[in-house]
Amino acid sequence: MTAIIDYGAGNLMSVKKALDHIGAANFITSSPNEIAAADSVILPGVGSFGDAMAAMERSGLVEAVRAAALSGKPFLGICLGLQLLFGESEESPGAHGLGVLQGKISRIPASLGLKVPHMGWNSVCISPGSRLFDGVQNGEYFYFVHSYYLNGASEADVAATAQYGVTIQCAAERGNLFATQFHPEKSGAAGLKVLKNFVSAEGKICTQNA
Numbered sequence: 001m002t003a004i005i006d007y008g009a010g011n012l013m014s015v016k017k018a019l020d021h022i023g024a025a026n027f028i029t030s031s032p033n034e035i036a037a038a039d040s041v042i043l044p045g046v047g048s049f050g051d052a053m054a055a056m057e058r059s060g061l062v063e064a065v066r067a068a069a070l071s072g073k074p075f076l077g078i079c080l081g082l083q084l085l086f087g088e089s090e091e092s093p094g095a096h097g098l099g100v101l102q103g104k105i106s107r108i109p110a111s112l113g114l115k116v117p118h119m120g121w122n123s124v125c126i127s128p129g130s131r132l133f134d135g136v137q138n139g140e141y142f143y144f145v146h147s148y149y150l151n152g153a154s155e156a157d158v159a160a161t162a163q164y165g166v167t168i169q170c171a172a173e174r175g176n177l178f179a180t181q182f183h184p185e186k187s188g189a190a191g192l193k194v195l196k197n198f199v200s201a202e203g204k205i206c207t208q209n210a
Helices: 012-021 032-037 049-059 062-070 188-199
Strands: 002-005 026-029 040-043 075-078 104-107 118-123 141-146 148-151 158-163 167-174 177-180
Touching (some): 012 026, 040 062, 049 062
Parallel strands (some): 002 026
Antiparallel strands (some): 104 148, 118 141
16 A cells, blocks of 8 residues: 655646555645555655645644655655755755755756756656666657756666756665656656555555665
């Protein structure tokens, strides 16, 4: 059973509908106890880094979410949910993220002459051996909506990259901890395959070091 975290700012229903579509049992919750008891956890996210962390603080969810991400059971951060796994973001100076992974969350430079936010379909380069992308063709297209991006993460944690004037580390993977900058729930058949791969990790506890 997958818990979809509700901290007051996330694309909850689109994620739930995608999981329903692939036959994955799931529920939406804001309860730390239910998050701890779930077989797997998804942290969706829209909006700003600082506002999201403040919302989780108000809801008393920060430690529960951090514990779930470090537990070894399947955990997936989506879009802003990926960014929140890191310590800080240029979007919200002074705000502290979950700090589960190491890397930088930077703004896509306006000087590139590209539209920001980066919105629409983009192909991704998949790292060999990624469990999250098992069975997904390298170069497949996924749907993105974001102005900030991950860079500087450990190469061992990078599951995929995309190009948009800069190299975007668009997916991370460490043990059963996964994250995508793109929206798998809005990315058609390829996105559903990513979600199926995530759900298939249920029951398989992986040891990981933060």
